[in-house]
Every structure is written in C-alpha cells, then in structure tokens.
Amino acid sequence: MSTAVSGRAVRWYGPKDLRLETVHLPAPGAGEVLVRVAYCGVCGSDLHEIADGPHAIPVDRPHPLSGAVAPLTLGHEFSGVVAATGPGVEGLPEGAPVALEPNYRCGRCTACREGRTEVCAAFGFAGLMGDGGMAEYALVPAYMVHRLPDGFDLAVAAVLEPAAVALHAVRRSTFSAGQTAVVVGLGPVGLIVCALLREAGAARIIGLDPVPARRELARRFGVDAVLGPDADAVEELTGGNGAHVAFEVVGSQAAVDVALSSLRSGGELLLLGLVDTLVLPAFDMVNAELRITTSVGYRDCHPELVRLVTAGRLDLAALVSDVVALADAPAVLLDMAAGAPAGIKTLVRCGEDR
Template sequence: MTRSTRAVRWHGAGDVRLETVELSPPGPGEVLVAVAWCGVCGSDLHEVADGPHGIPVERPHPLSGAVAPVTLGHEFAGTVAAVGPDVDGVQVGGRVAVEPNYRCGRCTACREGRYEVCDGFGFAGLMGDGGLAEYALVPAYMVRPLPTGFDLAAAAVLEPAAVALHGIRRSTFAAGRAALVVGLGPVGLLVCALLREAGAAVVVGVDPVPARRDLATRLGATAALAPDEDVAATVRALTGGDGAHVAFEVVGAQATLDAALGSLRSGGELLLLGLVDRLTLPAFDMVNAELRLTTSVGYRDCHDELIELVSDGRLDLCALVTDVVALEDAPAALLRMAAGGSTGVKTLVRCGEETP
C-alpha cells in the first residue's frame, strides 16, 4: 500500500510548497525512512532563490528518474519504517542517517571507489526526492545505521560534516601543521573542529559574521578573524613567520581565494571546497612557491568515522544548530532565507518525532 506524506516540494525559483504526496512501498534495494530532522543547506537556498541549478526540470535524472517538482532536503536522519526485498543490515525501527549521493556502481569512478564523482552524480533532495518530508524512500546504499540512542538532530548534521572530513582527507594536512579556513558556514566550522581533533597546531578561521567567528573558537580554532583584518599577517605571526601549510577556501569567491593564497607558506596547499564558476589564479607566484591546488566535492566513506567521533563525545554537531522550524513552516523559512540570507549557522526542520 502507498503511504501519504507531507513534503516540501520545489516547483520553481520562488515556488516552494508543502504538499501531500504518495510514496510506494519500498521495492528491492529500497528503504523507507521516517524522517525526524532535515537540515537546510545553501544548495537548497540557491535552488529556491534562482534555480534550477542541479534540479532536473526537462529530462529525468539518470539514476533517480526524478524530474521537478522534487522534495527538497539532503541532510536528514530518522528511523527505518520499512525495508524492501534484498535489503540487509537495516532493521525496522533502527535509527539511521542518510548519505544522499546517488551512485551507479558501474562507471569508472564508482569502480575505483570514488562514488562521489559518479557519472550519474547527484543528491537525493536535489536531483531526486529527499528528506524534507515526514517520510523518504531512498536506495538502501544511502542508509547508515546509527548506534542505539544516537541523537537524530546530530545525525542530520553528519552530511555537511562528511563534506568537511572528505576535504581534509583530500588535502595534505597532517597533525602538527597549521591551517587556515576561509568561510565559517557549517562546512567551514566543521573543518575547524575536525582539524583540531586531528591534531592541528594552529587553526585560523575567517568570516564576516561575529557569531560564526565566536563559534569557530569554541570549536577549537586558535583565532577567528574578520575579512578586513590582516589575515596573512596573523597567520604568519602564529606560525613563526612561515604561513599555513593548508588553506581551505569554503566560500567560492575571488577575494577569499586571494586571502587564502596570501596566507600560505612556500610549498603550501590551497584546498577548494567553495563552488564557483571561474577563479583567477596567480600562476607565476604559485609556480615559484611550488604551491599545490587541490579540489574536493561531496564525500565518500566518511560517515562511520564521524559517527564514532560523535559517539565518543569528540565532535559536537549540535553546536552548529542555531534555528529549528516545523515542517509546516519550512516553505516560508526557505523563501525568507533565500531572499535575505542568514547569519545563523545550521537550520534544522523537525519533520517528525523521534522514537525511543
């Protein structure tokens, strides 16, 4: 039998609606999740403000088969309501997080284990129906079982934490080194926290919002600066005059890239996490200083490590949650945030009640 669920659906830029949709029972390799919490991501807000960017509107996505309207939300967690045939390791009633990226399992990237850049790249909640709903139907490979009693609000923040952890793994960072993080949204803040957990000697954050700078220091940053301060001078003062080993650019803008590059030591590395169409690089200076340029998108195989860090009390994901809204209020909240931005960090939508 089908199941009715309320869901926040994207119909077009500026057109987000709370609707009732019918979900089929889970088929082979599918899991039905009763969603407890779903986070709001900047990607959602870009789609609401002036999309479509990633949402398929003319041709169905090759892996999800979806075309707009779609249910938003790719940062979600809940409990298993039902499982389809051929699903192992997932129990009805168990708490789960969702790793929402689609993968085909057949392309070269997937065969190499790099499913974050699958030829059918996409996320449930953008390229297919996601978790901003009471119930979500997802492929079983997206489901990550959680320990008994794991906080589902924290579990909804595992997705941006995975973006941060994958970026650090992609970089040359090692314990004892110095790092700069430019942009202290959720991912940038989580980069700061994970760098400190990994043994960074110095972590400097940069952001224009004072509350985000304060949170960065509470999460372990050595210092947090406004963009109009002398970032390079501060980094060098904290590193004996050398500069940062790695700079994480988490904004996607020319000015922040320039600030990141200007704070690197000779032989340092710029890691791009921010999304932007084009940037200009000072190639002559980079070559002469033998600077590395590395990029990172999405994540792979990060959730188990993050779940362990949270369970052990070494990573506080709930510290990022600054706003909570009810599912019925989510369309208005999304439109408001997309129009005027937000100085908060992470907004969570309560989609349903947590079960014991």
C-alpha cells in the first residue's frame, strides 16, 4: 500500500533565494505517480527565475492545475523510477524507469480537445508552475510519465525534455529532406535541432553561435559548417541562395535578424527562443514571401526520441557536461544564474540512477 514519503528538494523562495529543504509528499492519489528522481537537468528557465524572477512561478495566486504557489521545487527536465502509483494508474510498475513530460494539461480547453496540449489554456510546467523534480521524490500526474525500456540511461533520459522541444520545432517547420537549414544558437536545444535535421535528411546544416565550445561540439551533432554570428558567411556557403529554413534558438533581436538575413526567397523562420517583442523588416519579408512559424513545448515526442536514442541515432549523452550532487545544487545554480561559466548541459544527481 502506498505511503507518504519525505525527501530533500531544491526550493525557490524568490530571486537569489534557493534552499535545500526536506519536503513531505503524500501518498499518490488517483491518477498520480510518485517518482524517485535520478537526475534533473538545469534549464535556462530555471536560471532566469533564480536570477530575477518570478517570471512563470506563481507567487500571488496558485496555478489553476497544480494548485501550487511559491515556494516550490524547481526542475522540469527529470527522470527516475516509479516509487508508487495511485488508483487508476496502469502500466507503471514499481521500479520502472521513466522520463517526465512535465507540462500540465486541463483536457477541457479548445487546444486540449484539438490535441494541442502544449498550448493548453492553463499551460504550465512542473518545476516552474508546480513542484518539479530537482528533488529526491516528485509527485506528478500519470499523464506526464513515460515508461522507458529497461536499462535506459537515466542521465540521458533527463535530456529527453529539451530534446522534445527540438523535435516539436522540427515537426512544426516546413523543413523537408534535401534542404539547407540554419540554426542560430547552439545550446542544448539548438544542437539537438541540428542532430534531428541531419536525421531527417538535411542537405546542409549551418550552425551559428558565439561560444567556441559550442561550435566545437556542433560537428558531432551533424553540422556541416559552424560559424560565429555572421549571416554574410551563410550567404557565401549557400552560393548566394540562402537557407530554406532558419531556426532561431536564442531569443534575441540580434539572433532573429541574423536568422532572417540567412533565408532565401520563400524561406521560413522558425522561432524557438523566447523574447517579449521583436522588430521585423515587414516590407522585405513580404517582398520575399518569407514565413514565420513559432514553436513552444512539445507533444507526443518522447516515444520517437526514445527510439532514436535506443537505436544509437541520437547521442544525447554528448550534451551532458557537468553532474552535481543535489546537496550542492543551490550553490551551483546561484553561481550559474549570476553568469558563472557553464558547460552545455548540467545535471543534478538527485538519487540512485537504477
């Protein structure tokens, strides 16, 4: 019979105020799963909240689906094993390895009824709008939980969430095999976009990023040419034609400008980066019949990603640059949020990975 548990968690109280605390979780209720967390990735969204939030974290009113309000447990990129399940949950036996698709969904709004759960009217992420997985235990709705094949590397499984962001963006785009693509921003999501474009048959992939370490890693992810943020060089590499699709994975005016200028007539800009407002060259865009497509979150991506990883066709392990202990996470995250140098993807080891 399921019982309540206690475990340590990294809790957000306010900007620059993180605390490692012991939290008490009830036994899972109907449709809920208790996960013993193995690893949790650190996302830029986490660092923004730590640096100068709240941005997404509810502090005045509880989130309509999670019911949570700060302080709350950070972390939405996590994996682990099933510790217990509540009534009505099937196919998730105790000890099964799992990855989390941490977006809340109401199931009732127009978007949910149309199957577009990533834009649910009450959209939110566990770890930002509700308690997440930077903890020894996490209690989540069963619909967030993806069972993994036995023996699946749980450190890699913690990277499936940003990989899902990348796959959803590629699916949202008009990209097709034989085309040329530009990816502006070679962080974890941008690098995975590159790998997925290569898997989908890109004729040429050109990656742009100002950070040398990211440019060095890019070739491992299928990038043919790696540049600093110089769109003029893109034109030279494409014989003056430009790219069919440009993925902007930074979230800045400068990156959007570079992405747009890299496109050929009739090309598409896929916006993944988050930015409040943009200035667009509408006249030039209309005359070139350029398209803009946006992408947020994901849906139904994890099964395909698991197949690609299992088949050895997607190397997510190459993204993991640092692993820190849960006890050290508050200090490490505060340093990262303050701008300390960091690798490609930092994972927090929250518990046993088996």
